[in-house]
Amino acid sequence: MSNGRVLRNLLEKRRLIVVPGVNDALTARIAHSCGASVIYMTGYGTSAVLGYPDFGLLTMSEMTENVRRISNAFDIPLLRMQTPGMEIPSMFIGR
Secondary structure (H helix, E strand, C coil): CCHHHHHHHHHHCCCCCCCCEECCHHHHHHHHHCCCCCEEECHHHHHHHCCCCCCCCCCHHHHHHHHHHHHHHCCCCEEECCCHHHHCHHHHCCC
């Protein structure tokens, strides 16, 4: 069953779903081993792992690469949010 179908099935139950935030593949594995059926990749966590403040300084490529690493660690639904700062290319000039 696809991760999308798994998430839809969970949502159709109309019950509370605890979705822990994870920084990277390691914290995702920890959350999964603790029983998480869905996880959320945090922008703050991704920034912190890469040594940046949570200020929209990461590029879409950096966020996507972290999604890939986490997704390859195991097979459960992964949620992530598009950070508004990624839409402003001028923010990356000074980095």
